[in-house]
Amino acid sequence: MGHTSFDNFARLARSDLSNTTRAGRLSKQAATVADIVEDIAAKLTLESSDCLLEIGCGPGDLLLALSSRIASATGNDHPDVLANLEKRVTNGRIDTIAGNFMECAPNGTFSKILIYSVIQYLKDQAEVVAFIDKALGLLKPDGILLIGDIPNRDRKRRFMESETGRQFHKAWLLDSGDEADPFDGLPVDTDLVAIDDAFTMSLLLSLRQKGYESYAVPQPLELPFSRTREDIVIRGLRG
Ligand SMILES: C[S@@+](CC[C@H](N)C(=O)[O-])C[C@H]1O[C@@H](n2cnc3c(N)ncnc32)[C@H](O)[C@@H]1O
Structure with a gap:
């Protein structure tokens, strides 16, 4: 399993x-959060329970x-990344599971699971399949797993070949100013x-x-990468 990206997010967390x-x-893109x-919330049909x-x-x-809309919230990530989350929690409502998800043994099951902008940092297709299978093993019957913000090379190519895509890219470069890539x-x-x-x-x-x-499923157009990314919604096995 490659750990470079996972370790890079920990480096950014310590910066x-x-x-x-x-x-x-x-x-x-902060305003788009x-x-x-x-x-x-809509794709997961989030409810207070x-x-x-x-x-x-x-x-x-x-x-x-x-977390403010639901009964319980749990976050998994690298311990250095979670340290920043923990500093932001003011109401004690978030539990954490530290470590690479593939090496963790979370307790219990969840009615909703979110994996957002993550699978593109895994090593290969076999690891993505194993990652999703492990997540599905933690999903309650009739629960929902959302794998969101998945970049798709073919969608990106089709978009970049269109006139709309070319114009969008030109405007994007102008608008990005001199913000450095944090991974540089x-x-x-x-x-x-x-x-x-x-x-x-x-x-x-x-x-x-x-x-x-x-x-x-597609993303609403106002989301930052909606033209090149998509989401997968998975419904848990029937109870
Ligand atoms: C682009 S960030 C997205 C963070 C958050 N989901 C969001 O959208 O605001 C990707 C996160 O996935 C985490 N990640 C990558 N591989 C992981 C793994 N194998 N186990 C747990 N977390 C992982 C990284 O550490 C990083 O914090």
Whole structure:
């Protein structure tokens, strides 16, 4: 299992960067977090009785906002990343599970599970499948797992080949100003999974063959990477 990206997020956690940047977003995208939270709450059909686990929760931009709507919230990530989340918790409502998810043994099960902007940092397609299988093992019957913000190379290529995509990219470069890439200067992760249409469809097919209703769904256009990323919603096995 490659750990370079996981360790890089821990390096960002120990830096003096903002929590927005530590979570992998540009400063200019901070204002979109509220839209992301609403989209997640709708896709997970979050209810006040829900127990939510967020795997790869980062410094908690999403989990902190979601935790006030539900019965219990648990975040998993590197211990140095969780240290930043813990500093932000004011009402004691978030439990944490420290460590690489593939090496953790979480207790109990959850009615809703969120994995957002995480699977692209795993090593290969086999690790993504194992990661999702492990998460599904923690899902209550009839629960929902949302795997969100999945970059898809084929969607990106199609978008960049369109006139809209070219104009969007030009405006994006102008608007990005001189904000540095937070990963500049950190070890380069040479072992990263390739996600494309074929892999996304193969994931959906294998999940359905295992008995899970699962769907690839778009993101609202106001979300920062909506043109090139998508989400997968998986419904737990019937109780
Ligand atoms: C781009 S950040 C997203 C954080 C948060 N989900 C959000 O959207 O605000 C990706 C996070 O996934 C975590 N992560 C990556 N691989 C992981 C693994 N194997 N186990 C647990 N967390 C992992 C990283 O440490 C990082 O904090």
